[in-house]
Amino acid sequence: MVAYPLARFFRRVRLLLDRRAFERDLDEEMRFHMDMATARHLERGVAPAAVRPLITKEFGSMDRYKDEVRDARGLTVSDDMARDLRFAVRTLRRTPGFTVIALLTFGLGIGANAAIFSVVNAVLVRALPYPNAPRIVRAYEQVKGQPGVSSVSVLNWQDWQREVTVFEALGSFVASGAILGGDAEPERVRATYVSAEVMPMLGVKPMLGRWFGDEDVKGKQNVVIVSEALWRNRYGADRGIVGRTIRVEGLPFTVVGIMPASFNFPLGPLQTQVWLPFIPPDMALDPRARGWHWISVIGLLKPGVTVQQANADLVRVVARLEKEYPIAIANRSAAVVPMRDDVVGRVRPTLLLLLGAVVLVLLIACANVANLLIARNAARRKDAAVRVALGASRGQLVRQRLVESVVLALGGALVGLGFAYAGLRVLAALSGPMLPIVGPIAMDARVLLVLGAAAVVCGLVFGIAPAMQWTRSGVRHELADLTVKTTAGTEMRRFRSALVVTQIALSLMLLVGAGLLMRALVTLQSTDSGLTTERVVTARLAVPNRYTRDNTETEQLLGPLLERVRAIPGVRQAGVVSLLPIEETGATVSFWVDDRPWPKSGTEPFAEVRTVSPGYFATMGVPIKAGRDLEERDDSMSVTKVVVNETLARSFFPGENPIGHRVLQGSADRYFEWEIVGVSGDVRQSGLAEAPRVEIYTSYRDMRANFARGDVALVVKTSIADAAVVPDLRRALKTVAPDAALMNVRSMDEVIAQSLASRKLILVLFGSFAGIALVLAASGLYAVIYYLVAQRTREIGIRMALGADRARVLRLVLRQGAALALGGIAVGLVGATMLSRLLAGLLYGVGTHDPLTFVTVPVILGAVALVASLVPAWRAARVDPVVALKTD
C-alpha cells in the first residue's frame, strides 16, 4: 500500500489531462440519476409539474455536488493553479517591454550559472567512469614534513603489494607514448603501460578480447590492448584485429583486446590509445633503484575500508621499510588519495570560486528582477485595488504575483538554457585540454533539475517582496484617493534602495576580483622568463624505443639530426632539451657539493635536472654567465661535465667562482661526481609564476647523466619567419630516422602563452561575470532613481516653483544616486577584501590588497553610477513646474 499515493497521483493526472471527458462523464452520471428519479416519481403518480421541485429537494444542488466531486478529485487546486498561470501569462504579455527585459536579465544570470554548473557537474560531481570508482585510490610516496607527493619506485610498489593489507589489489601504470608501425604509416600514439592488476581493478570489460593476465606481465610474449577509437580509425573497425599481430616500436605485438569507447584511463582530455603490459625493466629492480620514483600506483580498497584506514596502513608499512632500507627510504612516508581528488583536486578550488562568482551574478540578476517587478507593480496598484474591491483576498493576490514571478523565472531559465548552451560551446573552445574532464560537459538531467529548482527558488525569492506589497495597507486607499502616498511606498523605496546597494556591493566584489586577476596576468606576462623567445620554434620529437633500448639515441638520432638542422638555410641555432622549460618539469635529483659534510640522509637538497645538447642555451637565449657551454666532446669518456644555473651558484658558492667545483649527485653513501664547467642564467623552468629553482644541465653525450631517454624537445632559432623552416625540419628528420616523428610544433611564444591559458580563461570568465554584474547594477540604480524622480515630480515642481534652479534639482537627484552608490561601494569593499583572500593563490605578484585595483575599481563603479543617475536627474531638472503641479 506504500505505493498508493503514487497511484492516486497518476489517476489525478489522468483526469487533469482529459478534463473535458471528466466533466462530461460527471454530468452524464448525475443526469442519469435525475432521469431515473424522474421516471420513478412519474411511475408513482407524482404530477409532472411537481417532479422537478421534488427531485431538487431530494438531490440538493447539482452544482454544489459537482464542485464537491471536483474537490474530492483534487481538481480544484489545479484549477486555481491553471487560472493563476493563465493570468500570469496574460499579465506578462500585456507588458512585453518589462517581460523581455526581465527574461533577459534573469536568463543571463541563470544561464551563466547553468554553464558553470555543467562544468562543475562534469568535473566534480559525476561519478568517475569506472564501476569500482568509489573504492579506487592513488598511492604516493612523500617526503616527511614536505607538501606534495611523488611517484613511487618499483621496488617500493612491490613491497607495498606484499605488505599492505587494506587493498584488494595494488597496481601500477606509466603513461607514455609508442610508435605503431608495420601495417600502415607509422603513427605516434598515446600509450599507457599498466600492470596486470589495473584493468580488472577499474572494472571496465573489453568490448572484444581480454584484459592482460599475469603471464602477460611476465613478458612471455608481447601483447597489446587498443582503444575503440584507434581500432576504428587505424584498423577500420575490423573485429578480426584481435589475435592479429601489429608492430609497436618496431616489434611484433599481439592484439588481445579492444576497450570500449567510454573507457578512458588514465583520465584526461587526451585518451590513451594503446595499453601495454607494464614489465619493470631490470634496471628498476636493482636495489640501488629504490630511490627512483617514477611509476604511478593505483589501488582498489577492500570493501568497507576507508581512505584514512588505508593511509594509516600504508604509512605503517613505509615506516617498517624505512628500518630495512634506512638510506633509500630515509625520511619518507606515503599518502593514499581518492582517485577523484587525484584527477580534479587541482581545479576544484578554481571551479568552486567561479561557481561562487556566478552565483553572485545570479543574486544581482534576482535583485534586478525584483526591482523591475516592484516598479511594474507600482504601475498596477489601481488594478490591484479594483480586484480587492471586487472581493479578491490579499492571499489570492499574493499567490497570483508569486505564480507570475515563478513563471517569469522558469521562462528566464529557458532563455538561460540558450545562453548556457552558447556559453558552454565558447567555454569548451577556450578551455581546450585544460580541464581534467571526467566525461563530456553536457547539460544532463542533473543540470536541468538543478536549473529548474534554482529558477523556482529564485522566482519565489525575487517575487516575494514585490508580492507582499499587496498585503500592506494602502491598497484599498488607492480607490478612495488615488493621490494618497502611503507608507507602503516609503517602505518599498527603502527596500529597493537596499536592493541597489546590495547589487552595487556585489558587482564591486566581482570587479575587484577581475581587476586583481587582470593585474596578476599583466604582471606575469611582463615577467622575464630568462629566455629570449623571439623566433624560436619548438617541437616534440618522438623517439622510437629502439634508440633508447640500444643507448644510441644521441649518436644515431639527435646528433645527426642537429647537424642537418643547423645546415638548413634560415636556421641560426638548434638544440634539444629533455624537458621544455615553462611547460615541462619534474625531473629532480638529490645532490650535494664538494667535500663538505653531507646533510642528514633524506634532507639533501634537490635540483631540477635537464639534459641538453650544446647550442641549447644559445638557441633559447639563455646567457652563459661564467665558464662555458657544454660541448660535443663532453661525453662519457672523462668526468661528467655540467652547467648549473645562477640560483645554484649563488646558494652553494656564494662569493666564489663555482667553475671547477663538483656536484655530487646521489646520497652520502653512493653518488656520482659531476664537474661544473659553466653557469647559466636563471630560467623560470616550471612556469612564469614560479621563481627559478636550483637547476643542473647535463650533456646529451654523457650516457652516465643522460636524462633525455625517449622523447625530447627540439628547439630551433631562426633568422627568417619561424614557420618557414618547419617543412625542412621534417625533411631532415625523415632522412635521419624515418620512424621518428615531430609533433606539436609551436613557437616558444605560444608555449609561454599556453602556460598562461588557464589564467586567461579564469580572467575571461571572472571578467564577464563582473561585466554582467556591472551592467545589471547600473540598470538597477538607473531604475530606482528614475522611479524616484517620477514619484517626486510634484515635489520637484513645488521646489522649482519656489525658486530652486535646475542645477539645484540636478544636485538633489544626483545626491540620491551618489548615496546609494557610496553605500554599495563601502559594503562592497569589505566583501572584496574577503573575496580577494580566496583568490590569493591566483594573484601572482599582486597581493590581495593591490592599491591600484582597490582604488581604480570603486572609481570606475562610481563613474558608472553617476552616469546611471545622471539621466533621470536630467529629466528631473527639466520638469516643468506648471505641468508637474497639474498632474498628480
Add this chain to the structure above:
Amino acid sequence: MPPQPNDRLQGTLDLLVLKTLASGPMHGWSVALRIQDVSRDALLINQGSLYPALHRLEDNGFVSSEWGTSENNRRAKYYRLTARGRKQLEVETQSWERFAEAVSLVLRLA
C-alpha cells in the same frame, strides 16, 4: 499506509456506500435507492452527496468505476469495491461499532 478510519461525519456516509457496494457493483442511483430502502427512509441525506462520496472513495482507491449499460439500456457508471475497499470496510465497520458501543455506554451510564 494501512487503511484508517475516516473523519466521523464524512466517514459515516462513506461507510454506508462501501457497505452497499459490498453486495456487488452498482451505479449511483441504485446505491441511493438501496440506502434509502435499507434504512427505511430513516436516513435523510441529499442524494447528491452520494456522488462526492463515490468519487472520494474512488480517488482513495476503495472503489473502481466503469461505464456499463443499465437495466433500461442507458449508459451508466458502475462502481465496484476493490480489495483495498473491502479492507477499509472492515476497518470502518469495527471503528463504527466501537463508536456506537461507546456512545450507548455513555447514554446508559450518564
